[in-house]
Amino acid sequence: MRTKPELSADIHRGRRAALVVNARSRRGRQHYQRTLSRLRAAGFDLLGAYPVDRPGQLERSLREAVDLGPDLLVAGGGDGTLSTAARLLAHRDMALGLLPLGTTNNFARTIGVPLDLDGAVDVLSRGKVIDVDLGLAGDTPFANHVGVGLSADIMLRTPPRLKRAVGRLAYPLTALALLARHRPLRATVRVDGVAHEFVTHQLFVANGGFHAGRRITADADADDRLLVAYPVGGPTRRGLLADTARNATTGHRRTLGDTPFLAVGELWLETDRPARVEVDGELCGHTPIRLGLDANALRVMAPADSLDR
Known part of the structure; x- marks a missing residue:
């Protein structure tokens, strides 16, 4: 596992990312193309991009994105989407990037990520890697x-x-x-x-x-x-x-x-x-x-x- 400063530096330098957007979330469908454009304009090398528009497809798309080996996995959607991504990325040498496109966006608010797309992309581009706790409901x-x-x-x-x-x-x-x-x-x-x-x-x-x-x-x-x-x-x-x-x-x-x-x-x-x-x-x-x-x-x-x- 890289240290957090090392992972931050690799994200800033290499910009190797994968994108998964829940197009069924409140704002996901209308913002998917804008998200692609903003990330590419910020210099990110997108190893894969997955718009999810069918039930049951989200976890499979997230796993495929993880398998590409990016330094940063960017997940767009509501709290359910981001929580699913968090479960899959727990204890991995990879950072989760947040695009709050849902209804209440509690996780993004907790982390301090702006709720507008440009602000969220700016955090992905200029921010740093931190670690946070996850709760456990049973397993x-x-x-x-x-x-x-x-x-x-x-x-x-x-x-x-x-x-x-x-x-x-x-x-x-x-x-x-x-x-x-x-x-x-x-x-x-x-x-x-x-x-x-x-x-x-x-x-x-x-x-x-x-x-x-x-x-x-x-x-x-x-x-x-x-x-x-x-x-x-x-x-x-x-x-x-x-x-x-x-x-x-x-x-x-x-x-x-x-x-x-x-x-x-x-x-x-x-x-x-x-x-x-x-x-x-x-x-x-x-x-x-x-x-x-x-x-x-x-x-x-x-x-x-x-x-x-």
């Missing part, structure tokens, strides 16, 4: 979060056409439609032999610093060796709505020491009935589930002034 790595409760039902029910039409507003619109018949869960988070119980419609466990395009807390990020578990609201639907609004407007002012956040390295999550689990926006099994960390598992291209622990 499945994740970049951003695990959700249990309403969010998993939202992932199952939100129409792709609605996401493309209204962006991240698609999720609260779907939530409102589902909430009338949603039952709260009794969730137990076990940490070092201590049980923390919550009765809630929604519980998240985050690896990164953003959720739904908003800050979780001012001091949470993807390189702090911590997972952050927190319920959203209590047993009532009104409490869920109030807490959702509060989180969206005050996250940048809150810290990991505030209630109700649990900042831990590992936990066991169980619920009073089997509940769907969504991992970075993709359904992935049911509770109970162990959640942990894979520290410094992923190398990613970040802005040149990024901190790297």
Whole structure:
């Protein structure tokens, strides 16, 4: 494995890259050709370019891109796309480049990558390689979060056409439609032999610093060796709505020491009935589930002034 400065230097000098864009993401289809043009104008030697427009094709295209042996694998799409790329690149001598073309772009926000195409390409061209943690949901790595409760039902029910039409507003619109018949869960988070119980419609466990395009807390990020578990609201639907609004407007002012956040390295999550689990926006099994960390598992291209622990 090269050191991070060595890999950064090789990317800047050789510009050997491969590109995979999820053309089914909200902005992927319209930006694929622009992305090709911007990367070539920045001097990148594209060993391969893959527009993904069919279900089931993404992971195969990412694996083909990895097999080309680039120094930088550029992935364009939403958080699900970038999380899939992160899983495949974990512990490889290769950096992940982020093109945030999705709905909420939580991972790109956490890393500090601009959400506009030109800004993101500039990070690929002028940035540096850092390493960040990945979470583990059972044996499945994740970049951003695990959700249990309403969010998993939202992932199952939100129409792709609605996401493309209204962006991240698609999720609260779907939530409102589902909430009338949603039952709260009794969730137990076990940490070092201590049980923390919550009765809630929604519980998240985050690896990164953003959720739904908003800050979780001012001091949470993807390189702090911590997972952050927190319920959203209590047993009532009104409490869920109030807490959702509060989180969206005050996250940048809150810290990991505030209630109700649990900042831990590992936990066991169980619920009073089997509940769907969504991992970075993709359904992935049911509770109970162990959640942990894979520290410094992923190398990613970040802005040149990024901190790297």
